[in-house]
Amino acid sequence: MTEIIYTTYPVEGLDKVLNGIDYDSLFVITDSNLKKILFERRPDIGSYLESISSDIITFPEGECNKNISTVCDLWTLLSERGASRKSVIINLGGGVTTDMGGFVASTFKRGLRYVNVPTTLLSMVDASVGGKTGIDFAGLKNEVGTFAFPIATIIDTDLLKTLPSLQVLSGMGEVVKMTMLRSRQDYVSLIKDFFATDDIIRKCVEWKKEITEADSNETGLRKLLNFGHTAGHAFESILTERGTNDVSHGMCVAHGIMVALLLSKFLMGFPSERIYEYKTNILSHYRMLPISCKDRELIVDKITHDKKNSAGCMRFVLLKDIAAPEYDVPVSRDDLESALDVYLMNEF
Amino acid sequence: MTEIIYTTYPVEGLDKVLNGIDYDSLFVITDSNLKKILFERRPDIGSYLESISSDIITFPEGECNKNISTVCDLWTLLSERGASRKSVIINLGGGVTTDMGGFVASTFKRGLRYVNVPTTLLSMVDASVGGKTGIDFAGLKNEVGTFAFPIATIIDTDLLKTLPSLQVLSGMGEVVKMTMLRSRQDYVSLIKDFFATDDIIRKCVEWKKEITEADSNETGLRKLLNFGHTAGHAFESILTERGTNDVSHGMCVAHGIMVALLLSKFLMGFPSERIYEYKTNILSHYRMLPISCKDRELIVDKITHDKKNSAGCMRFVLLKDIAAPEYDVPVSRDDLESALDVYLMNEF
Numbered sequence: 001m002t003e004i005i006y007t008t009y010p011v012e013g014l015d016k017v018l019n020g021i022d023y024d025s026l027f028v029i030t031d032s033n034l035k036k037i038l039f040e041r042r043p044d045i046g047s048y049l050e051s052i053s054s055d056i057i058t059f060p061e062g063e064c065n066k067n068i069s070t071v072c073d074l075w076t077l078l079s080e081r082g083a084s085r086k087s088v089i090i091n092l093g094g095g096v097t098t099d100m101g102g103f104v105a106s107t108f109k110r111g112l113r114y115v116n117v118p119t120t121l122l123s124m125v126d127a128s129v130g131g132k133t134g135i136d137f138a139g140l141k142n143e144v145g146t147f148a149f150p151i152a153t154i155i156d157t158d159l160l161k162t163l164p165s166l167q168v169l170s171g172m173g174e175v176v177k178m179t180m181l182r183s184r185q186d187y188v189s190l191i192k193d194f195f196a197t198d199d200i201i202r203k204c205v206e207w208k209k210e211i212t213e214a215d216s217n218e219t220g221l222r223k224l225l226n227f228g229h230t231a232g233h234a235f236e237s238i239l240t241e242r243g244t245n246d247v248s249h250g251m252c253v254a255h256g257i258m259v260a261l262l263l264s265k266f267l268m269g270f271p272s273e274r275i276y277e278y279k280t281n282i283l284s285h286y287r288m289l290p291i292s293c294k295d296r297e298l299i300v301d302k303i304t305h306d307k308k309n310s311a312g313c314m315r316f317v318l319l320k321d322i323a324a325p326e327y328d329v330p331v332s333r334d335d336l337e338s339a340l341d342v343y344l345m346n347e348f
Numbered sequence: 349m350t351e352i353i354y355t356t357y358p359v360e361g362l363d364k365v366l367n368g369i370d371y372d373s374l375f376v377i378t379d380s381n382l383k384k385i386l387f388e389r390r391p392d393i394g395s396y397l398e399s400i401s402s403d404i405i406t407f408p409e410g411e412c413n414k415n416i417s418t419v420c421d422l423w424t425l426l427s428e429r430g431a432s433r434k435s436v437i438i439n440l441g442g443g444v445t446t447d448m449g450g451f452v453a454s455t456f457k458r459g460l461r462y463v464n465v466p467t468t469l470l471s472m473v474d475a476s477v478g479g480k481t482g483i484d485f486a487g488l489k490n491e492v493g494t495f496a497f498p499i500a501t502i503i504d505t506d507l508l509k510t511l512p513s514l515q516v517l518s519g520m521g522e523v524v525k526m527t528m529l530r531s532r533q534d535y536v537s538l539i540k541d542f543f544a545t546d547d548i549i550r551k552c553v554e555w556k557k558e559i560t561e562a563d564s565n566e567t568g569l570r571k572l573l574n575f576g577h578t579a580g581h582a583f584e585s586i587l588t589e590r591g592t593n594d595v596s597h598g599m600c601v602a603h604g605i606m607v608a609l610l611l612s613k614f615l616m617g618f619p620s621e622r623i624y625e626y627k628t629n630i631l632s633h634y635r636m637l638p639i640s641c642k643d644r645e646l647i648v649d650k651i652t653h654d655k656k657n658s659a660g661c662m663r664f665v666l667l668k669d670i671a672a673p674e675y676d677v678p679v680s681r682d683d684l685e686s687a688l689d690v691y692l693m694n695e696f
Contacts, residue, residue, distance in 0.1 A: 072416060075485055075492055076485075079653075108491070110493045137420075143456070144457075147459060217459075
């Protein structure tokens with residue numbers, strides 16, 4: 001449903017997509033900071049967007065702005081500048097931009113077509129493929145959103161070269177997650193060398209595309225992608241509410257995976273030595289989360305509210321082993337509390 | 349895609365739908381006024397909703413509340429009361445409720461299932477079938493929304509018996525519109541007797557279901573349903589902004605149809621005598637709109653901004669004759685101004 005274009009020159013990819021469709025106007029949604037930095041570093045992108053008469057709409061950067069207030073600002077700008085149903089929106093940026101820009105596009109005039117041009121590792125392998133759009137609401141991540149596929153996603157790993165290391169680390173959380181779900185061999189190479197090669201990125205994107213197109217509404221297989229996210233989202237939500245700086249999605253996922261691995265050991269016989277291996281070779285790249293034993297009840301509460309959980313019943317994606325996942329595994333409050341105890345006492 | 353249940357006892361229809369699906373909690377979205385009136389007149393409905401442990405969420409009645417602020421309140425209530433992805437929402441009310449409730453359902457946690465129980469003629473024949481959800485934004489009707497089909501719509505014409513005449517008139521606008529598009533014979537009976545029989549209501553609902561399921565995203569045939577709405581929405585939007593009381597959707601559509609018929613005469617050879625017939629036997633049931641020649645430019649501006657029009661090019665649904673419609677007919681600014689001149693000078 002979504003065309004994925006791999007290129008080392010995003011302008012070329014965009015040009016290919018835009019030449020193949022009929023539209024009457026183009027809007028680029030990006031954050032003000034990226035616009036400044038990217039257009040300085042890559043003047044070709046700025047010139048191209050100017051040459052196709054696109055209207056660039058910006059919002060203030062940051063996950064804290066991924067909310068309904070920013071969405072209203074973007075809807076207003078689109079309305080004022082005459083966006084029609086035949087307009088196309090280009091989301092240029094990281095996960096905040098592709099998630100929120102996709103939501104804006106999918107709801108303005110009941111849905112405009114949109115293209116994602118991810119500029120971070122995280123949004124390449126995760127947010128920009130699969131058709132999930134969303135914003136945070138009432139203190140919960142992506143509590144409001146839609147399922148709406150972009151017409152195309154342009155993957156240009158060259159854009160990652162100047163990415164700050166903290167953002168690369170964040171993307172690596174998702175790369176690790178997908179690799180643990182799908183390939184023992186690729187996981188071994190990540191254990192040896194904690195780096196997302198073009199080949200690994202491509203495999204992650206293709207795998208995500210395949211899974212999400214087979215199960216776009218998350219009734220089955222797609223649930224696998226939530227591996228590490230149940231606890232990860234709870235951590236992220238708590239830390240965001242506390243205003244903690246430098247908390248990235250991928251970092252929370254990396255820690256969420258540790259909770260999932262502990263549960264996997266208790267409930268699915270996941271080998272202990274692999275937990276040690278994960279801790280030593282993967283989690284060690286991330287700093288400790290400022291979360292303590294005192295937060296245990298809050299974490300459990302957040303997980304109970306996770307949109308993937310029906311009221312009163314928690315379900316996790318767990319692993320029998322690397323590349324042997326199971327979704328919808330029921331987890332009791334006791335099990336979860338035990339896993340959190342081990343996690344919190346070990347201060348990973 | 350949507351099951352339509354005709355019943356003379358809505359509780360029976362709801363029971364049938366709910367017995368056929370798996371859910372963990374039920375939420376009813378309705379306006380505070382309807383809740384009071386309906387539960388007084390039909391205690392069976394109140395008792396039933398209580399017996400199935402549904403959680404009733406209300407918002408202040410009125411089109412002026414069909415906005416993002418009310419949507420945020422409803423999302424918040426759902427979140428606080430623990431709605432999950434397995435929850436089902438029942439929209440009980442008129443078009444404002446089914447449009448906005450559908451939008452809330454389709455965006456909360458990326459989409460919950462919902463059932464429409466329309467309580468007005470307008471929402472029975474129009475809003476509750478076809479999967480269009482929406483709210484008004486930036487002074488434009490349904491500027492924000494989604495395409496999301498209810499799992500079922502319960503049609504109980506018994507609910508209409510106590511409907512105020514102004515609301516019946518509003519619904520008749522849509523009944524007339526659909527009948528003009530689909531059947532010369534039924535139109536003749538409406539000309540003779542301006543009343544929506546159960547038979548006509550059922551035919552309208554079935555026809556709308558058929559058309560909207562064949563073309564859910566409005567790329568072709570579905571556009572027919574916009575007949576009378578291009579000018580009608582402009583009227584409605586202008587009068588709502590001015591705070592004019594008692595302006596109903598159907599009344600604006602009835603007047604919008606007159607503009608479309610004048611254009612149909614200019615551009616498609618629609619017979620003059622039928623315009624006279626429409627004026628005498630249909631439009632005469634509605635009062636004049638408080639719109640004057642001074643508003644001509646404003647109307648044209650609103651129409652140019654209509655979400656169905658690509659920038660710079662206006663397209664209307666016009667009739668060659670009754671039951672012989674065409675969509676996407678290009679209309680120049682000159683043509684539209686001429687039609688509006690005739691309409692405004694005649695003070696219909």
